[in-house]
Amino acid sequence: TIFYDENTIKGDRKTESLLAHEIAHQWFGNSASETHFSHLWLSEGFATYMTDAYLESHYGTDTLKSELKAQRKQVFSYEQKRYAPIIDTSTTNYMIMLNPNSYEKGGWVLHMLRGKLGDSIFWKGIRTYYGKFAGKNASTEDLQKVFExxxxxxxxxxxxxxxxxxxxxxxxxxxxxxxxxxxxxxxIQQTQKSDFEFPLELGIINGSQNEIKTIQVKEKNSSIQIPVSAKPERIILDPNTNLLAEGTIDEKP
Incomplete structure (x- = not known):
């Protein structure tokens, strides 16, 4: 049951995302719950991304991208205040875990996993995970095993x-x-402290001949050659909002 002040429902849809988030908790958080508070993202990250998926289904991909961009900014801003992983075992003050790592970054982890596996396998994994742990507790390792x-x-x-x-x-x-x-x-230089491996999408802009190239980045420093039909007017980093990353891309003089 969800209780809310009747005055918050005014027909302007300002509470739509909040209600979708709390409804998602009926499955993820209330039914399938985490084994320990350090795995809080299994509740809050899931509810965040299920809300994104709801908005995508009702309002389209552009709305999803807009939500993801805003959430990405929150993740980056929080990281400047507290540099910690999503699964944070360093604190016993569990209220600290109610942060953008557990919510927005957790949602982004699911979004990128969806991109990695494809829609069919991703949603099959979500359904399998819930079917296995409904009314039970799960860890991140349990989720990983299901998706594997x-x-x-x-x-x-x-x-x-x-x-x-x-x-x-x-x-x-x-x-x-x-x-x-x-x-x-x-x-390509990765300038952050930790190493990451990821697919990087680049938008090659050349008049009406626009295309997207995907390259696999596995090293701190990479040199990659890719074929193009003509010299690009410009190149856009992550044009479809599929990567939790930031950076610059410039033509070398």
């Missing part, structure tokens, strides 16, 4: 870097165009 089972993939690196270590990719990218080979040379 339904996907057939080893997700150790993914869960380790996004949930058990702090930070996010901070990128400094430069590029040059080679007219002879019709390619661009990318130099």
């Amino acid at each position: 089972s339904v996907s057939g993939q080893n997700l150790g690196q993914y869960f380790r870097q996004w949930l058990y270590q702090p930070g996010h990719p901070q990128l400094k990218i430069t590029w040059t165009y080679n007219n002879q080979s019709k390619s661009i040379q990318l130099n």
Whole structure:
């Protein structure tokens, strides 16, 4: 049961996201709950992303992107105040866990996992996880095992870097165009403390001939060549809002 002040419902939909979040807790948080408060993201991150998914289904992909961009800013802002992983075992003051790591960053972890596995496998994993732990307690390790089972993939690196270590990719990218080979040379630096592996989408903008290239980043410093049809007018970092990262991308003089 959800109790709310009747005066908060005015027809302007300002409480729509809040209500969706609390309704999502009927499944994630109240029914399938975490084994320990350090795994709070299994409640709050899930409710955050289920709200995003609801908004996406009702208002479209642009609304989802807008929500994710706002949530990403909250994650980055909080990290400047407290540099800690989502699964934070360093504190016994559990009220500290009610923070953007547990909510917004947890939601982002699910969004990126959806991108990694694809919609069909991702939602199958969500349903399988809930079916297994409804009325019970689960840990992040339990969730990982479910997704590894339904996907057939080893997700150790993914869960380790996004949930058990702090930070996010901070990128400094430069590029040059080679007219002879019709390619661009990318130099990618990760400037954050911890190492991350991730797919990086780049929007290659060239008039009406726009395209998206995806490259796999696995090192602190990478040099990658990708073919293009012509010299880009500009290159956009993460055009579809699929990566919890920030950075710059500039043409090298």
